[in-house]
Amino acid sequence: MMPTGTVLLRAQGLSVGYDRPLLQGLDLQLVAGRVTTLLGPNGAGKSTVLRALTEPRLRLAGQLWQAPGLRLGHLAQAAEGQAELPLCGRELLALTGASADGLPPWLADCLDARLDRLSGGQLQYLRFWSIAAAPFDVLCLDEPGNNLDARGLAALRAWLHTPPAGQAVVLVTHDDSLVDAARQSVIRIPS
Amino acid sequence: MNIDLIFDPLFRLPFLTGLLLAVWLPVLGLYLRLRGEWLAVLGMAQLASAGALGGAVLGLPAVVGGAGAGLLAALAKWGLKRPSDSAYAAMLLLGWAAAVAVMSNHPLAEQAAGAVFDGQLYFTGGGHLAASAAVLGIGVLVLVRAHRAMLRARVHPALGPPGAATRLAFDLVAGASVGVAILSLGVMASFALAFVPAWRAFATAPSWRSALWRAMAMGLTAYVVGFALALVLDQPFGPAGVAAVLAVAALAPPWRGLRGGASRRR
Incomplete structure (x- = not known):
């Protein structure tokens, strides 16, 4: 993990599409x-x-600099691929090297269940945790609050309020409560 | 009906050959299903059968022809611009047409076709056993390295696919395995062992580790039943093996949830 305050990634004049x-x-x-x-x-x-940030073919113009050896984790918006897959929560975490330490208690009890037997909110928080607790330097979180109930959103807000010191987080969300929890740097993209 | 045949030393080598494939093909099938490529087994099997028959016409040893044709089939799959079930179905049709055309026009190919389509496991020799052990050993090595990346690509596609070398190695192992298997077990018995246990394990296993064990157990049990059935009834292995795989899969116990009841679905 990098020391707090280290610049990990810088984009200038980036055009994507x-x-x-x-x-x-x-x-x-x-x-x-x-x-x-x-x-x-x-x-x-x-x-x-x-x-x-991870797929060069989508960068049409501009410059992107990344710290050497940077590891990027990406939580995609849609949960695909878990249906009809015999994979349990514990195995999902192992795939990214994520630790189960720090998981909310209501989710820690579900680690031995198949992913397609979890509720939408349980699955979403576990997907988020499999990226957030893995040894990535930059976390790209695309709508991590999708499907979460009040308990899940509260846990996510708490995490965003004090993210791990060595990781940079880039968050995409429409949820105002998450924006408020993570209000450190906001970039408004026009339509 | 002669039950003593099951214990005849003459059939030990074929039994061992089939045993290795019966353990390996369900594992291979799990990873192919993981990638949404279960139909690729049949496509590669048909292409490999055409290649094996062509090899017989050229005087190549059966195992060399089968494995080589399987590798070529894997390369054909690798080279597909848009891998999909439709492309695998096209491979299947192309392979079948080529195999029947070769078989119909050359007596040597007609003879080899018996082994490929009926599954004449009882006539396999040391070369088949060595080839089966080789694809199993190399396959396990490839999966040990590729397993994590392949699963991760399914549940977190945004983290990217496995490396190109990993994907090619897996495809080549799959092709060679299918090529070796069709010459021993027959096209449809090989497909059944790669497809059915994986299909059942995906639906019933509580975890990936459990799915691996379940698929292997189903493949092994079905193979032993099919082998004995074919010998006792004096039938080729292919149809007996397919029937045994389907029966074992149908009888395999369903998974129950952690609390003892049927698991909740979203």
């Missing part, structure tokens, strides 16, 4: 121990920005 730019001229700096929130309407390109 597929065959044409969805978003142009984005400046972004991710710092260890800080949460950067991307806000904007649906279709503005927020999720594409997160994907573009």
Whole structure:
């Protein structure tokens, strides 16, 4: 893990998209121990920005600098691939090297259940934890509050309020309570 | 009906050959199903059967022809621009058409076709056993390295697919395994062992580790039953093996949830 305050990733004038730019001229700096929130309407390109950090084909222009050996974790918005898969929670965490220490008690009891037998909220928090508690330097969290109930959202807010010191977090959300919890750096993306 | 045949030393080598494949094919099937490629087994099997028959015409040893054709089939799969069930179905049709065309036009191929389509396990020799052990050993080594990345790509696709070398190694092992298996067990018995236990384990196992054990147990049990059945009834292994796999899968106990009741579904 990097010391708090270390710049881990810097983007200047970044344009992202597929065959044409969805978003142009984005400046972004991710710092260890800080949460950067991307806000904007649906279709503005927020999720594409997160994907573009790991997929060069989505970067159409601009410059991206990453700290040497940087490990990027990415929680995608949609939970796909868990249906009809014989995989339990404990195995999911092991796949990313995430520790179960610190999991909320209501989820720690579900670690031996198959993922497709969990509720939508339990699965979402476990997916989030499998990225958040893994040895990544930068965490790209795309709508981590999806499907979470009040208890899950409270746990997520607490985590965002004091994220791990050595990790930089970039958050995409429409949930105001998460924005407030993570209000350290906010980038507003126009439609 | 002669039950003593089961214990005849003449059949020990074929029994061992099939045993290795009956343990390995369900494991391979699990990882192919994980990647949504279960139909690829049948596509590769049909292409490999065509290649094996072509190899017989050229005078190649059966195992060399089968494994080589399986590797070529894997490369064909690897080279697909858009891997999908439709592409695997096209491989299947192409392989079947080529196999029947070769078989119909050459007496040597017609003879080899008996082994490939009926599953003449009882006529296999040391070469088949060595090839089965090789694909099992290499396959386990590949999976030890690839297992985590393959599962991670399924549940966290945003973290990226396994490396190109890993994917190619897995495809080549799958192709070679299918090529060796069809020459011993037959096309459909090989497909049944790769497809059915994995299908059942995906639906019933509480974890991936459990799925591996369940699939292997189903494959092993079905194989022993099918082997004995075919010998006692004087039938080729293929149909007896397929029937045994289906029966064992149907009788396999369902998984019960942690609290003893049927598990809740979302």
